[in-house]
Amino acid sequence: MSYKCSRCKRDVELDEYGGVRCPYCGHRVLLKERARDIKEVDVK
Amino acid sequence: MMIPVRCFTCGKVISEYYEEFDARAREGDEDPAAVLDDLGVTRHCCRRMMVSHTDLVDVVSPYQ
Amino acid sequence: MSAEFDVEFIERDDRSARFLVRGLTPAFANGIRRAMIADVPTLSIDTVRFIENSSVMFDEMIALRLGLIPLTTPLADYEIGETVTVALDVEGPATAYSGDLTTSDGLVEPADKNIPIIKLNQGQRLEFEADAVLDRGKEHAKHQGGVSVGYRHLQRVEVIGDRGEFDEEEPHILRGVIETEDGELVATDEFDNDLTNRYPGKEVSVTDVPGAFVFHVETDGSLSVEELVDRAAESIGDRAAELKDAVSV
Numbered sequence: 001m002s003y004k005c006s007r008c009k010r011d012v013e014l015d016e017y018g019g020v021r022c023p024y025c026g027h028r029v030l031l032k033e034r035a036r037d038i039k040e041v042d043v044k
Numbered sequence: 045m046m047i048p049v050r051c052f053t054c055g056k057v058i059s060e061y062y063e064e065f066d067a068r069a070r071e072g073d074e075d076p077a078a079v080l081d082d083l084g085v086t087r088h089c090c091r092r093m094m095v096s097h098t099d100l101v102d103v104v105s106p107y108q
Numbered sequence: 109m110s111a112e113f114d115v116e117f118i119e120r121d122d123r124s125a126r127f128l129v130r131g132l133t134p135a136f137a138n139g140i141r142r143a144m145i146a147d148v149p150t151l152s153i154d155t156v157r158f159i160e161n162s163s164v165m166f167d168e169m170i171a172l173r174l175g176l177i178p179l180t181t182p183l184a185d186y187e188i189g190e191t192v193t194v195a196l197d198v199e200g201p202a203t204a205y206s207g208d209l210t211t212s213d214g215l216v217e218p219a220d221k222n223i224p225i226i227k228l229n230q231g232q233r234l235e236f237e238a239d240a241v242l243d244r245g246k247e248h249a250k251h252q253g254g255v256s257v258g259y260r261h262l263q264r265v266e267v268i269g270d271r272g273e274f275d276e277e278e279p280h281i282l283r284g285v286i287e288t289e290d291g292e293l294v295a296t297d298e299f300d301n302d303l304t305n306r307y308p309g310k311e312v313s314v315t316d317v318p319g320a321f322v323f324h325v326e327t328d329g330s331l332s333v334e335e336l337v338d339r340a341a342e343s344i345g346d347r348a349a350e351l352k353d354a355v356s357v
């Protein structure tokens with residue numbers, strides 16, 4: 001799953017042991033990126 | 045957010061008139077009632093859709 | 109029930125009409141009204157495949173808006189359940205309008221071209237492919253072709269004398285269409301819905317004309333008024349035939 005650091009805007013890969021933290025700037029707020037695949041929505 | 049596509053009550057498509065209504069009655073200085081009559085939005089259910097709507101897309105669009 | 113209906117148009121436009129039908133029972137008039145709302149099918153976007161949506165609205169919100177956009181429906185070419193592919197690709201800064209939609213069938217297009225779907229800022233993009241399906245208003249209100257479909261009794265107005273000399277002049281509000289003593293049909297908005305404007309100083313009686321109904325039909329643009337009324341009557345006929353078949357076997 002890919003994330004983006006909300007401060008330095010760089011892509012971040014989260015690993016199981018690293019904790020939630022940007023490896024480049026140490027910021028703890030990460031934003032989840034939208035998946036690249038096609039999303040199907042039912043209009044109901 | 046954006047103006048609803050249709051009137052909640054009767055289902056008439058009203059969103060296509062909103063931009064003109066906004067330009068003429070809110071930004072401009074025409075009488076809102078006269079503008080709505082002119083646009084053919086005659087029922088009061090449809091008129092309230094236009095009168096009571098505030099466009100918030102521009103307010104939220106910088107955030108993602 | 110009488111064998112012949114007598115139909116007279118009072119107002120007639122592309123998308124709205126007012127017409128008088130004589131020789132109807134109230135039950136049949138209501139049957140036609142209901143058929144126009146729930147039984148005449150129209151095309152409407154039903155599933156949306158989002159390829160990219162970086163706008164400020166969620167996919168589901170945009171999908172809901174898309175479903176409400178009326179699409180012109182060539183009823184002769186489609187059966188219920190058949191689909192048409194619709195696509196859109198707009199990049200900001202711009203507003204995505206219903207007119208930007210492209211369809212796989214030239215006869216199917218958005219009935220209104222100026223419906224804003226979503227306003228896009230610099231760098232935002234909306235791209236999707238969708239299936240529009242033909243279905244009935246029964247299934248979902250987005251498939252409803254008729255908007256504000258209704259009927260009223262035709263009212264006959266007769267002058268029965270002069271208003272009393274010391275009577276208070278009160279407004280006499282009526283809606284719909286009236287029939288005068290000479291048999292003329294007058295829409296009530298012609299005299300601002302107030303009978304005292306048309307007959308000042310007169311005492312009038314208002315009675316419902318039995319079996320005469322004034323329909324007001326508006327469509328969302330997916331069908332013409334004629335087609336909507338035609339199909340509604342046809343659907344009642346089809347269902348009656350179906351019942352007849354089922355009973356006679």
